[in-house]
Amino acid sequence: MAATLEGNACIGQSGGPTVVINQSLVGAVEEARRHKPIKRILGAVHGTLGMMAEDFKDLTRTSRKRLEAVADSPSAALGSCRHKPDEDDCAAILDVLQKHNVRYYFYIGGDDSAKSTDIIARMARREGYEMQCVHIPKTIDNNLVGSDHTPGFGSAARFVASAVRGDDLDNRSIPGVKVDVIMGRDAGWLTAASVLARREDGDGPHLVYLPEVPLAITRFLKDVRQVVMEHGRAVVAVSEGIRDASGKLWAKKLAETSDADVAGDAFGHFQLSGTGALADYLTLRIKDGLSSLNVTRVRGDTFGYLQRSFPGFASPVDQGEAREVGRAAVRYACGGKDGSVAIKRKKTKKYASYTELISLARVAGKNREVPKKYIAAGGNDLRPSFVDYCLPLTGGIPETEALV
């Protein structure tokens, strides 16, 4: 039945972009063109906002050449949004989709996008409107439940690990304490990826702090002191999402005690990125707390939006998988299925992956933390098994060599 359901496809992109989100878009478009029942391919401009405004970009005949250029480009080529559609919004969207005879609905995004896709799919079923709805995963945060990993993560991990490798060499050449604040609100996967920067004993990052492990400032300073006493320097990777013992974000505590605006986004998330406040706070505390060690050089960097948008440096593995989840989504939909595409890892020695369709409800609004098995006993480092997990996703980190 569903396999011969004739009509149009609609595809949108949502949330924070990645450097491979367009691979998934192009994968879906090229696969959709191979399926006869799909007549037109409508790209929603700025995700659900475009759907509500009937703002579509027709991708049915976009040239192959242009699509390939788009696939290689960071950020959401159709425009993204931070809009979280409520039931009324979803009803309005469904009206528009019906009006445009959309029978295949694809939404590329994270757990919030899986949620809105789930709402729209249920609504369509309730109304008896036949439409296959498939969520295409995307997030540098790697926090989608049911996946081995998510498209976007491998490239962001490659960027972060490479950045920390360069930064560690820089710190080695002019020793001091360096704090690098890394994206990841609710899960520390990307911060954890900083450990891929290590080549040999003594290499940074020497300390790694994830949102999964509650952290007190006294413990933080004690750790840094110990590393400085051992190595004469310290490179510290800190997630923007680190929390205190009560589960409260350090960044939020900080903003509440300063003059700075406490800004939230449309999802009710507190703004963590696009500010250097956490890194600046930590470096200040280190300067104060370690003054007896005569550490004069304490610096903080916040890697910021470059982690999700830097061009020309994507993981080839990630690029390939992001393309594939887009293609797979169309195949699942044309097979009459709703759900969320998940990447699974083959149990082979050489890294390989495949896709599986899981239920939207399983992914919707959920968060997948870094499991305890990957976190070292002290809570400030990762185990070697995490490197085995993460390194293949990056396609490798540039080699480096120093003399002293």
Next chain:
Amino acid sequence: MAATLEGNACIGQSGGPTVVINQSLVGAVEEARRHKPIKRILGAVHGTLGMMAEDFKDLTRTSRKRLEAVADSPSAALGSCRHKPDEDDCAAILDVLQKHNVRYYFYIGGDDSAKSTDIIARMARREGYEMQCVHIPKTIDNNLVGSDHTPGFGSAARFVASAVRGDDLDNRSIPGVKVDVIMGRDAGWLTAASVLARREDGDGPHLVYLPEVPLAITRFLKDVRQVVMEHGRAVVAVSEGIRDASGKLWAKKLAETSDADVAGDAFGHFQLSGTGALADYLTLRIKDGLSSLNVTRVRGDTFGYLQRSFPGFASPVDQGEAREVGRAAVRYACGGKDGSVAIKRKKTKKYASYTELISLARVAGKNREVPKKYIAAGGNDLRPSFVDYCLPLTGGIPETEALV
């Protein structure tokens, strides 16, 4: 005479590292090995600090393979320093150099390194100690007098322009105001390079602020407001070294009115990098000043140390030139000359460069600003002639494509 002066060579690296400073080191080492009068090659560990402490790494027989791996690595492989040797230090250094029969002295660094090289060269001449002293240029700031450009700049410019290109796509997909703070204390070359990110009309950076043009906050906010009204968004490139009408650094003014430490380095420079304070201040002022425009999304990133240390993304042109200035330095020294190696540009249609030896005094302690001819009339943008100047040095910026 000097051409057959037999003895050892000493080479050191100084100041903020770059991703190609090791190319110059390796270029000098490989060339030195070809000159019979040079017996041993001593690498000074952490620059002049290592010379004073007699801490040398013998590079006479370091394997070709290892040297090539070092050349491809960011940061100073011998260690760098922020030490500014005074006359007493230089006398101590000269003693050590004489003790080790150093007859060929090479120091890789910026204008401060040219200065210490000049002091040591004069001191040696005064004492009648025969030693050729050549300064090898290095700085991402591109601010050395007498050069068309400096090794390190092309790669940093490539990183910055690529970062802004990705960031502009990100900002286009989720519109708002984005402030990117870029390195460059006394000259805006690197901030200026952000304009290479533009592909077509409407692309960011929409505004570019250099230390060369005094800036008032009222003017800044007026500019941003105008761009937001025209494009519905704004990407703003700001040098960390922007100054007010009196020539005072914004970052310094800011630190004096906050709780933050006002930190200086050994050169008496105020700390600009390794803090997000300027970007955070600017985004706060934009949020306040543009509240009537209903701009809810205002973010700031400070590109930080990644600009000078990110691996695997160097400009091939810069890599080649950095290698060549190292080789040239040895040839000049073996030809009996003291001086600073400068890169000059050939007046050919296709980009090409050559080296020239200029006097140490010409470079020592001097700063080369972005000339007025490259700055657009409004003072907040660059002219097309700057793109012609800068683009060839980067070896090109990744291509990108969006759909809307």
